Structures are given as C-alpha cells and as structure tokens.
Amino acid sequence: MNALVLAGGLGTRLRPLTENLPKPMALVANRPWLEHLIVQLKKQGIRHLVIAVKHYPEIIQNYFGNGEKWGVTIRYAIEKSLLGTAGAIKNAEPFLDERFIVLNADIVHELELAPLLAFHNQHGGGVTIGLTEVDDPSHYGVVEQDEQGRILRFVEKPRPEEAPSRLINAGIYVMEKQMLQYIPAGREVSIERETFPLLIEKGAGIYGKVISGYWMDMGTKERYRRIHWDLLNRVYPLPLLGQQNEKGIWIGKNCEIQPGVMFVPPVLIGDNVKIGERSVIGPYCVIGNDCVIGKQVRCTETIMWDRCLAHNGVVLNNCIFGYGLEIGSKHILHEAVMSRVEVLQA
Ligand code: GTP
Secondary structure, X not given: OEEEEEOOOOOHHHOOOOOOOOHHHOXXXXXXXXXHHHHHHHHOOOOEEEEEEOOOHHHHHHHHOOOHHHOOEEEEEEOOOOOHHHHHHHHOHHHOOOEEEEEEOOEEEXXXXXXXXXXXXHHOOOEEEEEEEOOOHHHOEEEEEOOOOEEEEEEEOOOHHHOOOOEEEEEEEEEEHHHHHHOOOOOOOOHHHXXXXXXXXXXXXXXXXXXXXXXXXXXXXXXXXXXXXXXXXXXXXXXXXXXXEEOOEEEOOOOEEOOOOEEOOOEEEOOOOEEOOOOEEOOOEEEOOOOEEOOOOEEEOEEEOOOOEEOOOOEXXXXXXXXXXXXOOOOEEEOOXXXXXXXXXX
C-alpha cells in the first residue's frame, strides 16, 4: 500500500511565506514540514510515496529527489493546472495501489496509521476518513455518523446549535482505488465539496474514524504560530533538533553565543547560529539554522527561518520571517510576516 501526499495547493492564506514556496515546505521547528511527514510515514511502515505537486514543484522535487536519503521511494504526480484535492488524486491514478493512503501535506499531526487501517479493513468501505475533534466546528465541514461509523452527511460551517458533532475531516484517508471512477479527470474537483458527498449518495461506504494525538492545520499564520508554541510547550511532542541545555532552551550544534545573551524559555535555536552580546531571545522564539543575530537584539514570539540576519538593536515581536531575510539595524517590527524572492534560487 502506498501513500499519496497532496502538496500542490497555493497556500494563499500563508502568504507571503508561500508566495514562492509550496506550503508543505514551510519550516516547522527548523525542518520543512513535508520532511517530518515523510519521516513519520516511513516509521509507520510506508515506504512508497507519491507526491502530488503543482505550486513550485521543482522546490519539492529538488529537495527530496527519489526519496533515497529518507529510505523511501518518491514519485511525483505533476499537475499542469490546479486540480483541487480530488482532481489531484485522480491525476495520480497511474501511480496508486489498489488501496492507498491520502494525506494533506499541510496537516501537522502525530501520525498513527494502524488504527485507521484496522478500522478500514474491518468495515470494508470505499473510504475511511480520519476525523479529529475541534472546539469550534463553525469554520469546518462537520460529519454526522451512524453507530457503525458510516458517514451520513457533511454539514458545512454549521452554527454551534446545528452542528451534529464536533468531528471534522482530518485530511487523512484510506481509499480503495475503485473510488477513483467517481472523480472526473482533467478538471478541478474538491474532495470535500464534490467527491465525498457523491460517494455518500452512491452508497460507496464512507466511514469516519477518530484519530488520536495532536492535530493542527497549518493553513493560516495564526495556526502556523500556534503549532510552534505547542511544540515549545511540548503539547505537541515532535522531537526537537538540538540539545536541551536548560528546561525549555534547545540549542543546535556549532552555535556562537556571546557573553550576556539571555534566553527566556521556551526557545529553540538551530545549528550554526550566532548571537551577539546582550541580546535577549524569548520567550517563544524559533531561530533557524545559520541565522545571525546582532548585539542587543530583543526577540519575542518570533519564528525565523534559516539564514536570517538581524542587525544590532533590532526589536522583534510576534514576527515570522522566511528564508534569508535581513532586518536592518534599529528596526522595531511587531507582527511582521515577511519573505524574500531569493528563495527560488535556494
Ligand atoms: P489556501 O490557498 O490557503 O486555501 O491553501 P491550499 O489550497 O494550499 O490548501 P488547502 O487547505 O485548500 O488544501 C489541503 C491540502 O491539499 C494542502 O496540502 C494542499 O497543498 C493540497 N492541495 C490543495 N489543492 C491542491 C491541488 O489542486 N493539487 C494538489 N496536488 N494539491 C492540492
């Protein structure tokens, strides 16, 4: 059984970070999220992957190649135009096994496939959708199920009193290949809005199984930040790269930290980072590999991707900086989200 990873969306809500980068390549704890996902899939016994790409496909292809470095095989289903979440699956049809797993590449979660697969085997449906519970379902499509877990309908963006449950589609499915006959080829098709409702109507056996563990959609800046704060608080227990020097302070290899630098936990510092005298970093900062931070910089609640440069005296609060950004001296930035065009040449 192979896995299809949907990684072709435009990521418009995460712009400008995704202006010239596929959203799944956004760094999570100093590594592209897609890399974490591939590592997790391998641990779960999935060694053959297909990645459906459209927005800057070469960035994903150049980074992962044939997957050898990660001990998996990767093939790419490339879309000429945006085909949507179901259209992308249809386009990947020649690469897919009789039964396969589909994952949205922008969902950050503690992947545990065995219970989902066991449920799918037991119920013998056409699709088993991983479900997750959310506090406020009013922004999502909520499912209504019978006692066996069969999905009866999706209720889009319900008011609290109208919601049949607080369970939503978690963006992970087990699917039988014969279901692809219901997806039209060559045009944009949404799995949530078009394919799943059609499959329910056809009585194809669409089941939902609640998945456990941490789950968060990284689609918006708020949630992207939230994932990092959850990581630093260890609410989301993804292993962090770097040595934990003191409680809540993780520092990578070969860093040069000058005298008088203060870390206010929780803080994650990547490899080869230089920090100048009397800078104060934290709480809630994630500094990428090869970043250079000058003297007397004050940095709070900020995520900086690799190779950024913050000059002396800069004050940063609640910012997100893409690769290689330079912040001129004495700038005070609050809630800035910035990226550079140069990423394409990276
Ligand atoms: P927004 O533009 O901010 O809505 O983001 P998005 O469209 O990239 O993501 P969305 O949450 O709508 O999609 C969920 C997942 O499906 C993400 O991992 C996307 O990369 C992926 N996806 C969405 N549309 C397509 C598509 O047309 N082709 C492929 N291959 N993947 C897609």
